[in-house]
Amino acid sequence: MKLKAKLTFGVGFLFFMILLLAIVCGYYVYRLKKDTNNILVDNYNTLHYSRNMLLALEDLHTNGKSIALFEHNLRLQKRNVTEPGERAVTERVDHHFLSLTKQLKDSTIAADLHKDIFQLMYLNMQAIENKNNIANATAEKAILAISIVGAICFMIAFVLLVNLPLAIAGPIVQLTDSIKQIAAGNYKRRLHFKRKDEFGEVAQSFNTMAQKLEEYTESKLGKILQHKKRIEALIDNMHDAVIGIDEEKRVLFANEPACLLSGLKHAEFEGQKLAKIASSNDLIRKLLDRINALNQQSEHLGLVQIFAYGKDNYFELEVIDINVVPTGEESSQFIGQFILLRNVTSFKERDVAKTNFIGTVSHELKTPIASIRMGIQLLENKRIGELNEEQKDLLEGIADDTERLLKITGELLDIAQVESGTIQMKLNPATIGPIIDYALLANRSMLDQKKIQLQVELEEELPMVFIDNEKTAWVLTNLLSNAIRYSDEGGAICLAVKRMGARVLLRVEDQGQGIPVQYLAKIFDRYFRVPGGTKEGTGLGLSISKEFIESMGGEIDVQSVFGTGSTFFVYLPIAPLKQST
Numbered sequence: 001m002k003l004k005a006k007l008t009f010g011v012g013f014l015f016f017m018i019l020l021l022a023i024v025c026g027y028y029v030y031r032l033k034k035d036t037n038n039i040l041v042d043n044y045n046t047l048h049y050s051r052n053m054l055l056a057l058e059d060l061h062t063n064g065k066s067i068a069l070f071e072h073n074l075r076l077q078k079r080n081v082t083e084p085g086e087r088a089v090t091e092r093v094d095h096h097f098l099s100l101t102k103q104l105k106d107s108t109i110a111a112d113l114h115k116d117i118f119q120l121m122y123l124n125m126q127a128i129e130n131k132n133n134i135a136n137a138t139a140e141k142a143i144l145a146i147s148i149v150g151a152i153c154f155m156i157a158f159v160l161l162v163n164l165p166l167a168i169a170g171p172i173v174q175l176t177d178s179i180k181q182i183a184a185g186n187y188k189r190r191l192h193f194k195r196k197d198e199f200g201e202v203a204q205s206f207n208t209m210a211q212k213l214e215e216y217t218e219s220k221l222g223k224i225l226q227h228k229k230r231i232e233a234l235i236d237n238m239h240d241a242v243i244g245i246d247e248e249k250r251v252l253f254a255n256e257p258a259c260l261l262s263g264l265k266h267a268e269f270e271g272q273k274l275a276k277i278a279s280s281n282d283l284i285r286k287l288l289d290r291i292n293a294l295n296q297q298s299e300h301l302g303l304v305q306i307f308a309y310g311k312d313n314y315f316e317l318e319v320i321d322i323n324v325v326p327t328g329e330e331s332s333q334f335i336g337q338f339i340l341l342r343n344v345t346s347f348k349e350r351d352v353a354k355t356n357f358i359g360t361v362s363h364e365l366k367t368p369i370a371s372i373r374m375g376i377q378l379l380e381n382k383r384i385g386e387l388n389e390e391q392k393d394l395l396e397g398i399a400d401d402t403e404r405l406l407k408i409t410g411e412l413l414d415i416a417q418v419e420s421g422t423i424q425m426k427l428n429p430a431t432i433g434p435i436i437d438y439a440l441l442a443n444r445s446m447l448d449q450k451k452i453q454l455q456v457e458l459e460e461e462l463p464m465v466f467i468d469n470e471k472t473a474w475v476l477t478n479l480l481s482n483a484i485r486y487s488d489e490g491g492a493i494c495l496a497v498k499r500m501g502a503r504v505l506l507r508v509e510d511q512g513q514g515i516p517v518q519y520l521a522k523i524f525d526r527y528f529r530v531p532g533g534t535k536e537g538t539g540l541g542l543s544i545s546k547e548f549i550e551s552m553g554g555e556i557d558v559q560s561v562f563g564t565g566s567t568f569f570v571y572l573p574i575a576p577l578k579q580s581t
Contacts (some may be wrong), residue, residue, distance in 0.1 A: 014156045022147040028142030032135060043124040046086070050121045053093070057113065060104065067101060077120070083127045148488045171199040178206065187214035241315070241341035247334055249274045249291075261306060261315075261341065287339060291319055301575065304341065315341040373402050425551050429464045429575035430496055432504060439476040440495075446484045450491075457496040465504050466575040471548040475556075477483070478541045479508045479568050483577040486512035486566070499574075503554070506570040515560040523558055 025377035056070035074094060096113040103109060171193060183190040187210055190205035202478045232253070235242055241258035245251055254262075254269040262269075262283050269277070283306060290304075304315045318340045323332040378384055378401045387395065389507055440454070465472075483493045487510045496507040515523060515530060521529050526543040549556045553573045560566035 011160070014153065014160065017153045017156060018151060021146065021153055024145045024149055025142070028138060028145065031138045032142065043128045045080050046077060046082075046124040047121055049073040049080065050117050050124075053077075053117055054114070057110065057117075060100075060110075060407060070097065083123050086120065086123050089116055089120045090124060093120065175199075175202065175206065178210075178500065182210060182213065240343060242299075243269070243287075243339040244336060245274060245339065246336040248578055249288075249337075251277070252336065258341070287317065287341075290317055291337070291339070303344070311345075313345045316344045317341060368403050369402060372398075376402060425468045427466055427468055427552060429473075430469050431464055432462055432506075432572075433458070433460070435469060435476060436495070436497065438473045439480050442477045443480045443484060445483065447493075450484060450487065450489045452484055452487055452490070453492045455492065455494045457494065457498075459498040462497065462499060462504060464575040465572040467552050467554075467572055468548070470508045471552070472572070475545040475548050475570065476506060476508075478545055479570070482541065483508050483510035483512070483566075483568075486510060488512065499573070502574055503571040503573060506569060506572065508570075509567040511565040514562040514565050515558070516562045517560075520558060520560060524556070 024049065050073075052073040053070050054067040056073070059066040060070075074090075074097065078094070081090055093113065093116040096109055096116055100113055101108045156163065174191060175191075178189050178191055189210055190207050191202050193203040235253065236255045238255055239257060241249060241261050242253075242255045243258050244253045251269050251271065254264075259265060259269065262281055264277070264281065274284060274288050274291075278288045286304065304317050306313050306315055320338040320340065321334060322336045322338065323334050325332050376395060377389070379395055380399075382412065410451050436456070436458070440456075446452075480493070487493060491511050493511075494507070494509040496505075496509070498505055519528075519530050523530075524542050524546045526540060528543075546556050549570060549572075554577055555569075555571040557569045557571075558566060559569070
């Protein structure tokens with residue numbers, strides 16, 4: 001039988017017996033109450049009435065109220081006739097009393113009346129004795145029944161008390177001990193419950209699990225060791241330097257490239273703390289400083305320049321946190337880090353070559369483009385000769401393309417200087433007014449052509465800023481040009497300048513299409529253009545603007561709502577007082 005069925009049957013039967021005991025007790029208590037009530041209510045009252053009548057007879061000749069007292073008790077007795085023969089005796093008492101009231105001095109009638117009253121008392125005393133015997137018998141039956149039912153309840157409770165804890169706690173103790181043995185790696189542990197209840201099923205399932213674990217361990221241990229050696233060989237043969245450390249920054253492993261770069265041997269690496277190695281190794285000290293400054297879980301920490309293999313090499317440093325979820329737990333636990341040094345020297349060399357190529361080509365292209373521009377200006381001079389309308393249109397198209405090429409080559413040259421680090425900043429105290437005038441003049445023709453209204457909000461008594469005039473004018477011109485390009489014809493643009501703390505803010509706001517929110521973070525990336533846009537451009541203007549402004553110690557930002565327009569913010573540092581004087 002199942003354990004659940006046993007518990008249900010045992011507890012249910014005990015409950016039934018307790019309920020039966022309560023019913024038996026209630027029944028016999030009710031019987032005893034009924035029997036005792038009969039004795040007290042009926043027979044006791046008759047004896048009381050008879051006693052009062054006898055007392056009244058004794059005072060019949062001396063007390064005038066005795067006849068009234070006798071009649072009152074006799075009337076009560078007539079209404080309290082309960083025993084067999086009691087009615088006849090009561091009628092005789094009534095008959096003799098009537099006769100006595102007529103012949104008060106007749107002693108024979110008085111004697112008969114006494115005799116009748118004593119007979120009435122005898123009958124009730126006999127009835128009291130009989131009812132007492134009945135009550136005693138009922139009490140004996142109650143004691144017997146309650147004792148039997150109580151004994152059965154006690155036996156059932158005792159059996160449950162003895163067997164139930166053993167039936168449940170015993171197997172649980174064995175199961176708990178076996179689980180601990182399995183957790184400790186003793187997969188040969190087995191449970192032997194010779195029973196067909198739930199614990200028997202648990203034992204069977206547990207034994208099956210232990211057997212499978214034992215088979216799995218024996219069959220997989222060799223493969224696990226083989227996989228471990230394979231992973232170690234894979235790490236050792238990686239071209240990138242890899243160092244594994246635990247949560248206490250103790251080196252767990254270091255592959256061959258890591259040893260070559262650091263000049264250390266495996267024995268000097270493994271088992272040692274990075275701080276101890278860093279005390280005598282410049283490379284490890286540099287890596288440790290970068291790791292201590294790390295705040296994110298996985299982050300590229302920039303390039304590390306290391307002289308190795310006979311030349312300067314560039315390595316991209318990446319630190320990856322290793323977190324695992326321990327068995328039986330829900331939250332992850334930090335157990336160590338991977339330090340990865342990826343050799344990007346070839347990419348760095350290609351990037352430098354690309355930058356030099358772009359700079360050279362841009363510089364070389366500016367001369368022929370300038371010559372083309374000069375030729376166009378000569379052709380437009382009427383002293384050379386008159387042009388027909390078709391020739392003028394062609395010449396205007398060539399002039400526009402020339403200006404576009406000149407702008408592109410200028411941007412490419414600027415970005416090449418930025419990437420190569422050769423850009424020169426001439427920072428001087430300057431007033432912002434002339435720069436704004438220059439940018440407005442440079443974009444005046446575009447404003448008139450698209451009939452765009454430009455609102456300028458210039459705060460009075462602005463302080464001098466510490467900037468490069470030429471680069472700042474280029475940035476503001478580029479921002480205004482973009483605002484005009486992306487504004488609808490007949491629209492409006494706002495250029496506001498005001499002081500904000502230790503900086504001066506230039507705000508350029510348009511009412512164009514705006515920038516989708518998913519592209520805002522990329523708007524300052526090189527060569528990035530919003531997908532789906534129809535406006536021409538190289539995608540370099542905003543990137544160069546960001547480089548220029550940040551090189552001057554300023555900041556540039558953008559806010560945009562797609563379909564409403566964009567607002568660009570340029571923060572320029574205020575010139576120190578000693579330099580502005």
